[in-house]
């Protein structure tokens with residue numbers, strides 16, 4: 001007897017045992033994206049930059065906002081990466097955005113390219129709890145001292161929940177959004193040039209002067225951490241981003257065919273290929289079409305130019321399609 005378990009698992013959660021689609025959700029990388037840590041796989045950067053850890057930041061798959069995980073900073077851990085021309089903010093628009101879940105009420109670093117003396121070679125400092133517990137705070141420098149500072153009120157991000165934060169420079173305006181609401185704003189002099197720091201870019205701590213040690217540690221979770229230059233991603237209130245993977249033919253699926261002898265055959269296919277197989281199966285099921293279906297093998301080809309594997313309709317017991325997102329978002 002032939003039947004099929006499931007034609008197409010469009011609701012991925014119903015498909016057990018195969019990559020849930022949500023795992024792979026991430027923002028699209030555009031040319032303005034200079035650093036983007038999804039925190040799903042540690043602290044690898046989608047733009048190819050290499051971050052190294054201070055202490056032991058750890059992935060949490062329990063606490064996460066988007067994708068598979070977030071990164072937990074225990075109050076003595078941080079991330080740094082070497083200076084890059086990508087981090088020269090100059091007088092350009094920029095956006096720093098992330099999700100955070102804060103576990104600390106004292107002043108804490110989120111992102112900076114400076115040291116705690118801030119005398120020389122400073123560019124940007126983004127922190128929390130400087131106005132009071134739960135504020136988001138931004139300091140900008142022309143290279144020497146902190147020339148301008150911008151704050152939200154306190155009490156915004158210290159409730160133990162996840163919050164989306166976006167710091168935006170749009171021309172001479174600095175905007176701080178929390179959960180998509182404009183909560184802090186201020187004005188820079190026209191064409192204010194932010195200093196071109198040579199310090200490492202630092203997440204979750206700030207370097208001590210003349211030392212390879214750090215202070216002002218962040219405690220809590222960070223997720224979907226992104227630095228963008230040349231773009232003000234938001235200038236009015238918005239709904240915080242929640243990237244959903246495409247459910248289109250761009251996706252891929254694992255097709256598992258169970259043969260009547262109990263053997264499983266697995267194919268990793270594009271949805272176009274899966275749909276072609278289903279069309280063949282449906283046609284054959286009502287008595288038309290060829291008795292066998294050909295899969296062109298692009299794997300394990302060995303010395304051959306091409307290998308084709310045939311599946312015989314009469315030998316199929318069931319099949320199952322587990323769709324996943326194969327496209328980079």
Ligand SMILES: [Ca+2]
Pocket residue numbers: 038039040064065066067068069070223224
């Ligand atoms: Ca994530």
Ligand SMILES: [Ca+2]
Pocket residue numbers: 083084085087088196197198199
């Ligand atoms: Ca620099």
